[in-house]
Amino acid sequence: MTTALKIVIIGAGYGGLVTAIKLQRHLKNNEAEVTLVNKHDYHYITTHLHMPAAGTDHHENARVKISELINEEKINFIKSTVVQIKPEQKEVVLEDRVLSYDYLVAGLGSETETFGIPGLEEHAMTIRSINSVRLIHQHIKYMFAKYKVNPSRTDYLTFVVGGAGFTGTEFVGELADRIPVLCEDFGVDPSIVKIYNVEAAPHALPPGLPGDLVEYGMDVLRRKGVIYKLSSPIKQCTDEGVMLADGEFIKAGTVIWSGGIRGNRLLEQSGFETIRGRVKVDPYLRSLQYRNVFVTGDCAVVFDPDGRPFPANAQIAVQQACNVARNLVYITRNEPLEPFVYDYKGTVASLGKGEAVGLLKTIKIKGRIAALMKKVIDARYLFVIGGLPLVIRKTSIR
Numbered sequence: 001m002t003t004a005l006k007i008v009i010i011g012a013g014y015g016g017l018v019t020a021i022k023l024q025r026h027l028k029n030n031e032a033e034v035t036l037v038n039k040h041d042y043h044y045i046t047t048h049l050h051m052p053a054a055g056t057d058h059h060e061n062a063r064v065k066i067s068e069l070i071n072e073e074k075i076n077f078i079k080s081t082v083v084q085i086k087p088e089q090k091e092v093v094l095e096d097r098v099l100s101y102d103y104l105v106a107g108l109g110s111e112t113e114t115f116g117i118p119g120l121e122e123h124a125m126t127i128r129s130i131n132s133v134r135l136i137h138q139h140i141k142y143m144f145a146k147y148k149v150n151p152s153r154t155d156y157l158t159f160v161v162g163g164a165g166f167t168g169t170e171f172v173g174e175l176a177d178r179i180p181v182l183c184e185d186f187g188v189d190p191s192i193v194k195i196y197n198v199e200a201a202p203h204a205l206p207p208g209l210p211g212d213l214v215e216y217g218m219d220v221l222r223r224k225g226v227i228y229k230l231s232s233p234i235k236q237c238t239d240e241g242v243m244l245a246d247g248e249f250i251k252a253g254t255v256i257w258s259g260g261i262r263g264n265r266l267l268e269q270s271g272f273e274t275i276r277g278r279v280k281v282d283p284y285l286r287s288l289q290y291r292n293v294f295v296t297g298d299c300a301v302v303f304d305p306d307g308r309p310f311p312a313n314a315q316i317a318v319q320q321a322c323n324v325a326r327n328l329v330y331i332t333r334n335e336p337l338e339p340f341v342y343d344y345k346g347t348v349a350s351l352g353k354g355e356a357v358g359l360l361k362t363i364k365i366k367g368r369i370a371a372l373m374k375k376v377i378d379a380r381y382l383f384v385i386g387g388l389p390l391v392i393r394k395t396s397i398r
């Protein structure tokens with residue numbers, strides 16, 4: 001009698017969850033025993049987090065119970081935190097038990113990269129999880145309340161967002177939309193509120209967008225009140241604000257850092273070869289050192305034909321997950337593996353309510369049509385993980 005292959009997936013983000021869902025669909029009974037481990041009992045939709053962070057949407061719209069997305073008769077779900085991977089022993093150490101595997105899928109996502117900038121870790125908040133955005137949302141309201149009891153402290157209503165890539169841009173767009181509502185609620189003159197978006201590069205918005213779209217996006221956000229500080233990296237962050245490279249100090253009650261990510265530290269701590277925490281993989285997304293360990297999403301570094309790493313994003317994480325799931329099915333059936341090929345579909349960045357900018361493959365889109373496209377992209381992902389009922393439940397029309 002042959003025993004079923006043991007597949008363990010760690011992390012139920014875009015990479016891990018989609019791998020599990022695809023395996024659940026395509027593996028036949030007894031072909032493999034699949035276990036999914038995640039530190040929360042919910043999956044969070046990171047591409048949505050800028051909204052609950054700013055308070056323009058409820059955080060419940062950015063998460064879904066994992067038990068609603070998988071069939072627990074086919075996938076064994078364990079809510080626990082991974083503390084170590086022992087690839088030589090083919091074991092994963094959780095906070096409360098040890099799991100052994102034949103094949104591992106690592107999808108633990110990323111961590112904030114502060115590039116060693118003093119004070120950022122201690123004094124800046126990050127848009128990374130449901131809990132971190134709930135903190136930001138409450139903190140913003142708290143700053144308005146603090147200002148009301150001490151109106152000489154206008155710096156309480158200064159918000160600094162470090163990093164003007166995807167996360168920073170989408171967040172300042174939402175924050176700019178939220179400020180008038182908060183001003184009305186707290187009885188504050190809107191001219192007192194300042195939103196700075198600080199960026200080391202000479203332009204804002206996600207890399208890869210053509211110059212005219214970048215200009216369009218920045219104009220939209222400037223009209224909403226965002227003040228750009230470009231080519232001015234943050235040199236230091238304190239409990240009073242940020243010091244920029246040009247010597248300017250911005251006194252601020254809120255600093256949010258969205259200036260960089262690195263792969264989850266657990267992988268390098270477990271002995272995997274990494275570049276900025278992201279595991280080097282072969283064309284089938286397997287670790288170069290351990291061919292029974294597949295790596296997906298932000299944890300993996302994959303290069304384009306010119307040798308440049310693809311950006312870490314949800315689109316690539318989902319495509320990798322589909323490829324990993326297919327290859328695991330092939331392994332159970334002794335069939336040849338398929339290499340991963342990235343199919344770039346485009347990039348759309350939200351600029352707040354009814355405004356966005358981006359590319360669909362090579363076609364430029366902006367304004368309302370881009371905002372609608374952003375909704376379609378979000379809805380498509382919800383459809384992949386939870387079908388039409390999830391799309392209907394979680395999609396908000398704004």
Ligand SMILES: Cc1cc2nc3c(=O)[nH]c(=O)nc-3n(C[C@H](O)[C@H](O)[C@H](O)COP(=O)(O)OP(=O)(O)OC[C@H]3O[C@@H](n4cnc5c(N)ncnc54)[C@H](O)[C@@H]3O)c2cc1C
Pocket residue numbers: 010011012013014015016037038039040043044046047048049050080081082083107108109110127128166167170264266296297298299312313314315316317348349
């Ligand atoms: C605010 C924001 C906006 C974004 N917007 C976009 C966008 O518009 N378009 C786009 O393409 N990309 C966007 N991204 C990037 C995209 O979200 C990520 O690239 C994507 O989530 C990567 O998927 P992943 O599976 O690697 O990791 P994640 O989706 O981060 O999942 C990792 C999972 O692992 C779990 N985990 C972590 N450590 C442990 C542990 N030790 N034990 C157990 N479980 C653990 C986490 O809880 C999480 O469930 C955005 C990111 C952010 C933060």
